[in-house]
Amino acid sequence: MTPIAVSLGDPAGIGPEITGKSWDARATYGLSPFFAVGDPGALRAVWEGPFEIIDSPDQATEIFDRALPLFPVESSETAKPGFPTADSARCALDSLELAVGLARSGTALAVVTGPVSKARLYDIGFSHAGQTEFVAERCGVSRENAAMMLAGPSLKVVPITTHIPLRDVPEVVSIDLIVTKGRAAARGMTRNFGIENPRLAFAGLNPHAGEFGALGREEIDFLEPALELLRDEGIDAQGPFAADTMFHEAARKTYDVALCLYHDQALIPLKTLHFDEGVNLTLGLPIVRTSPDHGTAFEIAGKAKAHPGATIAAISLAAFCANQRMQREGSVAA
Numbered sequence: 387m388t389p390i391a392v393s394l395g396d397p398a399g400i401g402p403e404i405t406g407k408s409w410d411a412r413a414t415y416g417l418s419p420f421f422a423v424g425d426p427g428a429l430r431a432v433w434e435g436p437f438e439i440i441d442s443p444d445q446a447t448e449i450f451d452r453a454l455p456l457f458p459v460e461s462s463e464t465a466k467p468g469f470p471t472a473d474s475a476r477c478a479l480d481s482l483e484l485a486v487g488l489a490r491s492g493t494a495l496a497v498v499t500g501p502v503s504k505a506r507l508y509d510i511g512f513s514h515a516g517q518t519e520f521v522a523e524r525c526g527v528s529r530e531n532a533a534m535m536l537a538g539p540s541l542k543v544v545p546i547t548t549h550i551p552l553r554d555v556p557e558v559v560s561i562d563l564i565v566t567k568g569r570a571a572a573r574g575m576t577r578n579f580g581i582e583n584p585r586l587a588f589a590g591l592n593p594h595a596g597e598f599g600a601l602g603r604e605e606i607d608f609l610e611p612a613l614e615l616l617r618d619e620g621i622d623a624q625g626p627f628a629a630d631t632m633f634h635e636a637a638r639k640t641y642d643v644a645l646c647l648y649h650d651q652a653l654i655p656l657k658t659l660h661f662d663e664g665v666n667l668t669l670g671l672p673i674v675r676t677s678p679d680h681g682t683a684f685e686i687a688g689k690a691k692a693h694p695g696a697t698i699a700a701i702s703l704a705a706f707c708a709n710q711r712m713q714r715e716g717s718v719a720a
Contacts, residue, residue, distance in 0.1 A: 387419055388495040389446040389455070390704050392697075393485040394424025395500025396478040397465035399682030400692035405500065406433030407694035408701060409454040415698050418705040420498070421446035421455035423485040425477050427464045429456065432688050443493040459484060467688025475506035482517060486524050489673040496674035496704035497521075498697070501682045504549075515549050517677065518668050525671050530563070532670040533570035535643070536653060536679055537703060538660025541633065542643040544571045544669070545652040555648045556604060559591065564612035564645075571643050572621045574669030577714065578707040579642075587632060587641035588613060588625035589651055595628045604647075633659075653679075662695035665703045674708045676700040 392408075395401030405422050406429060421443060422429065429437060436453040440446055446455035461477040482502070488494040499517050514520040515529075522532040536543050546567045547558050568586060575584035588609060589595075592602035599606055609626040616623035624641060631637060632644055633655040646652035656664050657679070664679035678696030686692055 387447050388493070389443055389450070390418060390420040390496050390498060390701060390708075391443065391457070391485040391488045391494035392420050392422050392498040392701065393478075393481040393500050394422055394428060395481070396470055396474050396502050396506065396682050397425045397428030397461060398467055398470040398474040398687060399501055399503065399684055400687050401500030401682070402429040403432040403687070403690070403692045404678070404694040404697045405429070406435050406437075406454060407692070408697045410435055411694065411698055412450070415702060417698065417701050418495070419447045419450040420701055421450075421457055423457045423488075424459050424481040424500070425461040425465065426456055426458050427461065428477075429454075431464070432467055432690075443488055457484065457488075468684045470503050470506045470682070470684060472506065472510050475503065475510050475512075478502045479507060479510070479512065482520065483524070486521055486673070486675070489675070490525065496676070496708045498700045498704050499675065499677040500697075501678065501680060503682050503684075518548075518666070521668060521675050522671060525673060527670055527672070530566050531570060532668055533567050533574065535571070535574060535667045535669050536656045537665045537667055538656055538663055540635075541638055541656055541659055542575075543652040543656050544643060544645045545647075545649050546645055547648050549649065552648060552650075556591065559604060559608055559647060561608050561612045561615070564588070564608060565615050567645060568612065568616045568621060568623055569619070570670045571645055572616075574667075575642055578667065578669070578674070578710055580710050580714070581642055583622060584642040585622045585640070586616070586624065587627060587644045588623065589629040589632055589644060589646045590626035591647040593628070593630075595626045662693055663699040664696055665700045667703060667707065674704050674711065676704040676707070
């Protein structure tokens with residue numbers, strides 16, 4: 387069985403701890419074989435479990451039952467939990483690039499990316515908005531054609547805009563952007579979840595979805611024309627709906643994925659419902675990439691307080707989506 391690559395993220399954050407704890411819980415959750423990619427010293431500093439160094443992913447499956455396989459990325463200095471540095475950011479970036487490369491080559495079934503500090507990455511010259519955009523570029527996919535999905539047991543959301551100031555959202559939103567993200571969401575639901583005709587629900591930007599233009603025209607000028615174009619392509623695009631009525635239990639049963647106009651409009655309901663089990667899944671890539679939906683949590687790093695639930699969910703979802711793709715298309719990277 388081809389294993390999953392799990393990059394440890396920033397070695398000063400909670401990534402090493404939650405990866406080790408995920409291996410501890412492998413039998414409880416029936417996790418597919420995976421191997422860590424990152425600094426051995428960072429893992430040893432926060433986790434007492436067994437790990438074994440590997441130099442090829444094909445060694446991981448045999449080792450997995452007795453120890454956590456680790457593909458090493460040596461850091462020039464030992465990371466101190468809770469104290470990120472330029473060196474820890476470089477180690478995080480090297481681990482990410484290696485893990486993505488292994489997934490692209492087919493030697494890893496999928497990649498799960500651990501949490502990183504964007505601020506520290508920017509300090510060392512990182513030019514991408516986040517890991518999603520970096521992975522997309524490495525896979526030869528434009529950022530417009532990739533989409534970030536946040537998935538939990540009862541809700542999946544796609545933010546049409548992500549890490550930009552709220553005041554910039556109305557200027558960035560366009561018919562083309564909405565259509566592009568809608569196509570990515572529809573195809574992603576089919577490829578990764580096996581839903582042949584997914585139901586897409588779009589949230590309005592303004593209160594009450596603009597109240598027929600009384601509270602803003604973005605719904606009239608951008609959303610409605612975009613949704614009509616998606617429907618012309620055979621995509622079940624519903625809305626735009628008032629966002630405050632979209633996320634109660636009965637409403638969630640009427641769609642498969644909700645598309646929201648800005649970051650918090652999507653992530654607040656997802657994290658309210660599934661804080662410890664939310665997963666970031668990148669749609670539109672030739673590989674399967676997931677990530678726990680939380681940050682580095684430097685304030686608790688090294689204190690044995692980090693909860694591995696989202697990482698366990700990310701590993702499980704990566705395996706599920708990869709298997710869905712292989713059943714439908716013959717390979718993960720089809």
